[in-house]
Amino acid sequence: MFLGLDSSTQSLSAVIIDPANGQIAASGSVNFGMDLPDYGASSGFIPGGKNGEVHADPRMWLDALDLLFKRLSEAVDLSRIEFIAGSGQQHGSVYVREGFDEAAMNLDPSRSLVEQLGKELSRESSPIWMDTSTGVECVEITSALGGAAEVCARSGSIAVERFTGPQIRKFSKTDPAGYAATARIHLVSSFIASVLAGKPMPIDFGDGSGMNLLNLAELDWDSKLLAATAPGLGAKLLPPASCLTPQGTVSAYFSTKYGISSSCRVCPFTGDNPASLVGMGATTPGQVVISLGTSDTFFAAMAEPKTDPQGFGHVFGNPAGGFMSLICFRNGSLAREALRDELGADWSAFEKEALAATVDSAGKNLTLPFYGAEITPRHDFEIPVTHFSDEPTPALRIRSLLEGQFLNMKLHSEWMGVAAERIRLTGGASKNDGIAQLVADVFQAPVERLDVANSAALGAALIAAAAGGHDLVGLEGIFCKPAAESLLLPDTSLAGNYSTALTNFRKLLEQTING
Numbered sequence: 209m210f211l212g213l214d215s216s217t218q219s220l221s222a223v224i225i226d227p228a229n230g231q232i233a234a235s236g237s238v239n240f241g242m243d244l245p246d247y248g249a250s251s252g253f254i255p256g257g258k259n260g261e262v263h264a265d266p267r268m269w270l271d272a273l274d275l276l277f278k279r280l281s282e283a284v285d286l287s288r289i290e291f292i293a294g295s296g297q298q299h300g301s302v303y304v305r306e307g308f309d310e311a312a313m314n315l316d317p318s319r320s321l322v323e324q325l326g327k328e329l330s331r332e333s334s335p336i337w338m339d340t341s342t343g344v345e346c347v348e349i350t351s352a353l354g355g356a357a358e359v360c361a362r363s364g365s366i367a368v369e370r371f372t373g374p375q376i377r378k379f380s381k382t383d384p385a386g387y388a389a390t391a392r393i394h395l396v397s398s399f400i401a402s403v404l405a406g407k408p409m410p411i412d413f414g415d416g417s418g419m420n421l422l423n424l425a426e427l428d429w430d431s432k433l434l435a436a437t438a439p440g441l442g443a444k445l446l447p448p449a450s451c452l453t454p455q456g457t458v459s460a461y462f463s464t465k466y467g468i469s470s471s472c473r474v475c476p477f478t479g480d481n482p483a484s485l486v487g488m489g490a491t492t493p494g495q496v497v498i499s500l501g502t503s504d505t506f507f508a509a510m511a512e513p514k515t516d517p518q519g520f521g522h523v524f525g526n527p528a529g530g531f532m533s534l535i536c537f538r539n540g541s542l543a544r545e546a547l548r549d550e551l552g553a554d555w556s557a558f559e560k561e562a563l564a565a566t567v568d569s570a571g572k573n574l575t576l577p578f579y580g581a582e583i584t585p586r587h588d589f590e591i592p593v594t595h596f597s598d599e600p601t602p603a604l605r606i607r608s609l610l611e612g613q614f615l616n617m618k619l620h621s622e623w624m625g626v627a628a629e630r631i632r633l634t635g636g637a638s639k640n641d642g643i644a645q646l647v648a649d650v651f652q653a654p655v656e657r658l659d660v661a662n663s664a665a666l667g668a669a670l671i672a673a674a675a676g677g678h679d680l681v682g683l684e685g686i687f688c689k690p691a692a693e694s695l696l697l698p699d700t701s702l703a704g705n706y707s708t709a710l711t712n713f714r715k716l717l718e719q720t721i722n723g
């Protein structure tokens with residue numbers, strides 16, 4: 209059997225697959241907010257960050273790892289697992305001291321991970337993908353390289369606030385002593401993999417592309433970007449690697465404490481979006497995937513690394529080889545939740561009202577669906593900007609927020625030049641039929657949903673099986689079949705309305721951003 213883990217913004221999840229019978233053998237999850245309330249991070253990050261800072265406590269991820277394996281070991285015989293792969297929320301970084309590697313190698317199973325590794329962190333908290341605090345550092349890196357186009361050509365993205373390079377630069381400037389005490393910088397993915405393997409694990413090409421540090425053509429750290437980011441940075445990173453090549457076995461801590469075989473191999477972990485590409489069965493070009501998680505993302509496999517001229521979209525490594533595009537919308541579920549709470553509604557009411565509302569106004573009722581700083585487009589919105597011709601009832605507000613989210617997504621994915629012929633939908637909000645139908649209507653494309661709740665953890669499990677000799681595309685065919693009854697067809701009578709709505713949305717957005 210093969211285990212995939214996903215350490216995402218709000219939870220740590222596991223999926224165990226058995227390719228011999230094509231079944232998911234088990235799954236499990238730890239929700240940071242609900243299961244580890246002592247961290248006070250109800251949505252997975254430390255609330256109240258100033259000046260765009262959004263950090264999480266890496267100790268919470270360690271506690272989650274212990275709790276998840278405790279639960280899994282009570283439910284499944286973990287000695288049957290041969291390979292483990294995994295993924296993490298992208299861009300988030302963890303800073304460890306010299307002593308971390310030795311501590312991870314010699315963990316005492318009678319004590320917790322946090323007790324033994326917490327003190328080996330050289331930075332108390334980890335900046336995560338929601339952080340928008342590094343505007344100055346992005347400008348500095350861009351000018352050192354001679355312009356945004358150069359940064360984009362090398363790394364697949366212009367310098368971006370949440371990307372790890374600008375975050376590392378800010379840390380090195382604001383806390384030089386902490387930076388000097390840092391022996392190694394991990395992404396969330398490589399941090400969890402290193403703890404599991406009890407040895408330093410490299411960053412993989414997929415997640416490494418979200419740092420503004422990896423040269424996509426060379427698949428290695430870019431010396432100019434390293435130099436422009438922080439002094440001595442190259443020495444704090446291991447050479448990047450493929451997530452398909454195992455680099456160790458689980459440490460004695462995990463085999464003794466949770467009964468995993470000591471010969472179980474561990475792969476470098478990748479990013480949650482690259483893992484989702486696998487879990488959605490979309491590693492070969494042709495499918496578009498929309499994930500409605502904490503953030504909403506839009507992604508697709510690409511043979512060539514095409515880049516977004518506006519600089520909002522990104523190019524990442526595809527775990528199966530080649531590339532993938534990724535566009536991230538920060539106001540995803542968080543905006544949907546904000547409106548839900550404002551209206552005192554629940555998801556079922558949300559679903560019902562979204563389905564019940566009728567689009568008859570051809571883009572007269574519009575919402576710019578941003579409850580806070582957005583990254584696509586990059587702008588500090590504070591509250592949604594609305595333009596209602598009709599009485600703003602709860603139903604209209606819900607529908608208009610959702611329409612705004614998907615119009616914004618359609619607008620900002622045009623650069624890829626792919627008409628979405630079929631959309632595979634995933635993430636927590638994808639099970640909401642009202643939301644899923646709106647995606648089909650706005651994009652005027654059929655929407656398929658897969659049975660599995662967590663595509664990143666499933667993708668990681670498939671990567672683990674591929675590392676163990678199974679064919680990745682073959683595995684996708686077995687495990688990533690959309691549920692037939694889940695197919696939603698677009699209401700084609702709305703095509704004209706949404707085309708007008710897109711034009712009006714574009715105008716409202718331009719007016720709002722340009723004042």
Ligand code: ADP
Nearest residue numbers: 216217218219500501502541555635636637640
């Ligand atoms: P992440 O992987 O980023 O932690 P998930 O993909 O697990 O996020 O999605 C979690 C989000 O899904 C929650 O924050 C919640 O807002 C949303 N969600 C869960 N159930 C529903 C539902 N029935 N309708 C709409 N949104 C939902």
Ligand code: XUL
Nearest residue numbers: 297298337480503505536
């Ligand atoms: C991608 C991004 C998010 C995180 C968290 O660029 O910032 O999708 O990976 O899911």
